[in-house]
Amino acid sequence: MNDHEPDIAERKMQFLFALRSRGVTDKRVLTAMERIDRGPFVRGYFAARAYEDTPLPIACGQTISQPSVVGLMTQALQVSARDKVLEVGTGSGYQAAILSQLARRVYTVDRHKRLVVEAATVFRDLDLTNITALTADGSFGLPDQAPFDRILVTAAAEDPPGPLLAQLKIGGIMVLPVGQSDAVQSLIRVTRHEGGFDYDELRPVRFVPLLEGLGRDG
Ligand code: SAH
Numbered sequence: 001m002n003d004h005e006p007d008i009a010e011r012k013m014q015f016l017f018a019l020r021s022r023g024v025t026d027k028r029v030l031t032a033m034e035r036i037d038r039g040p041f042v043r044g045y046f047a048a049r050a051y052e053d054t055p056l057p058i059a060c061g062q063t064i065s066q067p068s069v070v071g072l073m074t075q076a077l078q079v080s081a082r083d084k085v086l087e088v089g090t091g092s093g094y095q096a097a098i099l100s101q102l103a104r105r106v107y108t109v110d111r112h113k114r115l116v117v118e119a120a121t122v123f124r125d126l127d128l129t130n131i132t133a134l135t136a137d138g139s140f141g142l143p144d145q146a147p148f149d150r151i152l153v154t155a156a157a158e159d160p161p162g163p164l165l166a167q168l169k170i171g172g173i174m175v176l177p178v179g180q181s182d183a184v185q186s187l188i189r190v191t192r193h194e195g196g197f198d199y200d201e202l203r204p205v206r207f208v209p210l211l212e213g214l215g216r217d218g
Pocket residue numbers: 062063064065088089090091092093094095096109110111112115136137138139154155208209210211212213
């Protein structure tokens with residue numbers, strides 16, 4: 001047996017324990033997070049810290065979110081196996097990979113082409129064939145594939161973008177951080193019903209800002 005194996009197994013156990021102790025209790029979400037190894041989504045210098053419950057830097061000055069926040073957001077989204085999901089803010093691709101275990105189809109968009117290309121490579125390596133990654137300004141949603149059962153935004157806007165609200169199905173749920181980028185933001189859940197939208201405030205969070213247009217590399 002390789003010397004590293006018990007070490008990794010131990011770290012993965014601690015990883016799952018940290019998720020549970022921070023409120024990720026949904027069995028399907030925990031199973032998805034047990035199946036998808038965060039390792040391949042973290043590169044270079046920070047790879048050794050992939051199993052810590054902490055956000056880490058990735059390319060293009062962005063961050064891979066803290067795993068327990070990924071878990072809590074996924075849980076709040078209440079994804080079912082028939083759902084078509086849009087994620088805005090691919091980043092490393094980790095969140096999209098978790099969603100791919102729970103949904104029928106996942107579309108994920110990022111304004112940085114480099115991040116999209118790198119994430120798509122990991123999806124291919126892991127055989128996650130129900131994810132489509134695209135370079136786009138996600139504040140306009142993805143009109144070609146709309147409407148969506150679920151929308152998850154992993155960058156903070158001051159308000160929920162109108163096109164995303166419009167691309168949510170009746171009965172659909174969107175989870176997103178809102179607030180100024182340099183302050184504490186609130187994670188909110190928007191539920192669309194026949195007559196309009198309901199808003200629930202879930203918890204304080206801190207995300208990078210949702211920016212307009214494509215990144216300079218995209
Ligand atoms: N979900 C990611 C973390 C996202 S970090 C993960 O699991 O790793 C936020 C991402 O949102 C960044 O990669 C940033 O480039 C992207 N972003 C910011 N504004 C955007 C926009 N308007 N459209 C698409 N992506 C955007």
